[in-house]
Amino acid sequence: MKVLSLFLLVLLCGQQSVLSQGQTEIWDRFEVSLKGPETGNPFSDVSLTAEFSNGTEKLTVNGFYDGEGTYKVRFMPQKTGVWKYRTISNSKSLNGKTGTFTCIGPKQNNHGPVQVADTYHFKYTDGKRYYPFGTTLYAWTHQPQSLEELTLATLKNNAFNKVRMCVFPKYYSGVENEPKFYPYEKKSQSAAANGRVKIVWDFSKFNPAFFQHLEKRIDDLKDLGIEADVIIFHPYDKGRWGFDSLGMENDLKYIKYLTARLSSFRNVWWSLANEFDYIKTKPREAWDIYTRAVIAGDPYKHLCSIHNGSVYYDNWKPEFTHVSIQNGSTVEDFGRAVLLRDVFFKPMVYDEVCYEGDLPQRWGHLSGEEMTAAFWQGIVAGTYVTHGETYKNAGDTIFWAKGGKLIGSSPARISFLRKILEEGPGPLQLADPWKDHKTATADSSYYLVYFGKEMQAEWTFSLPGKSGPSEKRNFQVEVIDTWDMTIKKLPEIFEMAKVENYRIFDKRRKSIRLPMKPYLALRITEVSNK
Incomplete structure (x- = not known):
């Protein structure tokens, strides 16, 4: 029995062991570090990859030599659960290494790539x-x-x-x-x-x-x-x-x-x-x-x-x-x-x-x-x-x-x-790229108008009619000074009329007064009809 136990111990030691590496957040970095050959040119003489698998999902990644006899393989898990890996190398000391780790959910401020x-x-x-x-x-x-x-x-x-x-x-x-x-x-x-x-x-x-x-x-x-x-x-x-x-x-x-x-x-x-x-x-x-x-x-x-x-x-x-x-x-x-x-x-x-x-x-x-x-x-x-x-x-x-x-x-x-x-509610695009290069929209309830260097004392409320808001919807305007970094909400409510020559005006053709300054913008957002 002693001889048999010794034989089994030697046999087990000769096998590549499965190592548990703990936990790694999704989209974070899991790293395998191995010792390998230092002679010759490890950068060109030694090849190293690793196959990572999570159920039916498999991914092969390249390893690299990190100096002083250390070789590394890095992996960014994109799925939670238990992952297994196995190394493939032309060096016996690096080949066939296996291990597991558990990928957990993301912590705060980890939103992925x-x-x-x-x-x-x-x-x-x-x-x-x-x-x-x-x-x-x-x-x-x-x-x-x-x-x-x-x-x-x-x-x-x-x-x-x-x-x-x-x-x-x-x-x-x-x-x-x-x-x-x-x-x-x-x-x-x-x-x-x-x-x-x-x-x-x-x-x-x-x-x-x-x-x-x-x-x-x-x-x-x-x-x-x-x-x-x-x-x-x-x-x-x-x-x-x-x-x-x-x-x-x-x-x-x-x-x-x-x-x-x-x-x-x-x-x-x-x-x-x-x-x-x-x-x-x-x-x-x-x-x-x-x-x-x-x-x-x-x-x-x-x-x-x-x-x-x-x-x-x-x-x-x-x-x-x-x-x-x-x-x-x-x-x-x-x-x-x-x-x-x-x-x-x-x-x-x-x-x-x-x-x-x-x-x-x-x-x-x-x-x-x-x-x-x-x-x-x-x-x-x-x-x-x-x-x-x-x-x-x-x-x-x-x-x-x-x-x-x-x-x-x-x-x-x-x-x-x-x-x-x-x-804002989402990314912007020009509301009417053919004719209005100053008005951007995220959807039909949100608009941003930028005047650039242009200075004007008055602006007649109007929005591009193409995919614009429907009649009777109400909007409010904020004047943004992009240089002084101020935002002033105006008290007026603007009610949309019908589309007229590709534009939508307030039903009473209201205008707003503007300070005679460059680099102004308007934020126009829908408000409740009540």
């Missing part, structure tokens, strides 16, 4: 509306820790819920510092003729510390309720590090590694590039290959876009969930923003419309009024706009590049607009 909703808009997975009010922080994760922490403190006290940010460091006017971490291991470094350090990289080996730091900052954004619009490639290298000219083979390895690490983060969006057409080392036809690689590496299908410089990409392709556009003219005046929306039939995010600041470049010196008006023009048209600030700040930092403090006048007004939008 953002998805497209109603063709032109967004929702979280749990159905909660999401309106993107983004800002730009290209190289904020490549700064000293104190500056990164100051950036997070700034974001905590502002209304921005999306951040456009680069993976690779950036070398450009306003951001020329060396980062603390680099994405690849160094082969060698030496002094260059220009006084800088010349570094030779081993593009076959990633630097896990770089990606661990990036992940920490993305989690920091998640804790603030902010989506990370992760820019995979950009043209702002200029030979400084060579990360913009890795060659397609290395580019695809980088995409596979990045998506294996980040796909399980619920607040990640993919932006294939910033100004893709300015990256001269990558031909236009390469972007389809890179896009498909991102989609293949992300089993959860996070939002995905590509951003242009001067030439638009093929945003109609199904791999792109929404459209990310650089074009300041689209939100300079009425009737422009809606045009591209009607071309692509996807959510339109005007991610670069120039920035509030005082740089000499034409893209870097919008006034606060102009930046705020750009947001209103986009929102009224049923589209969305991203902020950026280029004032020089303490320590010669610029928020758009490095982060830090916001000193511009538009963020408070943008926050005011976000509150107005979120108080």
Whole structure:
């Protein structure tokens, strides 16, 4: 019996054990960490995937090497209940590992990843509306820790819920510092003729510390309720590090590694590039290959876009969930923003419309009024706009590049607009896109009229007749000063007459007095007939 017991003990120890890993929230991150080979090149010599299953549902995800003999697989469960997993690897020490965990319901502030909703808009997975009010922080994760922490403190006290940010460091006017971490291991470094350090990289080996730091900052954004619009490639290298000219083979390895690490983060969006057409080392036809690689590496299908410089990409392709556009003219005046929306039939995010600041470049010196008006023009048209600030700040930092403090006048007004939008019954669209580019509607009981720079002493109450309210319905008007951030409710009640030449007027043709100021808006809501 002793011999038999010993034999059974040895047999059991030789089997792959099923490990219980506790509980993970739905849409949160479950992680398997395993020890494996360190010799050779673990990034290329060792393959690792894992199959997760919950009843009849199965999903295979890529694992990755995280340095110091540690391999990881991350999974974002999208269904509650008990999940099982089994690893598949060409390394015996990593192959066939099994385990279970229980996926529980979401806690407060966990609404899941953002998805497209109603063709032109967004929702979280749990159905909660999401309106993107983004800002730009290209190289904020490549700064000293104190500056990164100051950036997070700034974001905590502002209304921005999306951040456009680069993976690779950036070398450009306003951001020329060396980062603390680099994405690849160094082969060698030496002094260059220009006084800088010349570094030779081993593009076959990633630097896990770089990606661990990036992940920490993305989690920091998640804790603030902010989506990370992760820019995979950009043209702002200029030979400084060579990360913009890795060659397609290395580019695809980088995409596979990045998506294996980040796909399980619920607040990640993919932006294939910033100004893709300015990256001269990558031909236009390469972007389809890179896009498909991102989609293949992300089993959860996070939002995905590509951003242009001067030439638009093929945003109609199904791999792109929404459209990310650089074009300041689209939100300079009425009737422009809606045009591209009607071309692509996807959510339109005007991610670069120039920035509030005082740089000499034409893209870097919008006034606060102009930046705020750009947001209103986009929102009224049923589209969305991203902020950026280029004032020089303490320590010669610029928020758009490095982060830090916001000193511009538009963020408070943008926050005011976000509150107005979120108080409404739903996302907006133009009530009559053919003829009325100032009046937006969420439904026939709610309208928002924006006047922009126009000043007038009087406005005759009228609404677009197309799909407008029926006769005898009553409405009340609030005058919104979008700059002073005030809302004044007017006492008058307006009763709808019949449609007349595509417009619906008050039955007595009432008008309202307005202050002679620019940047006014009207919120018009239905009230009870009683």
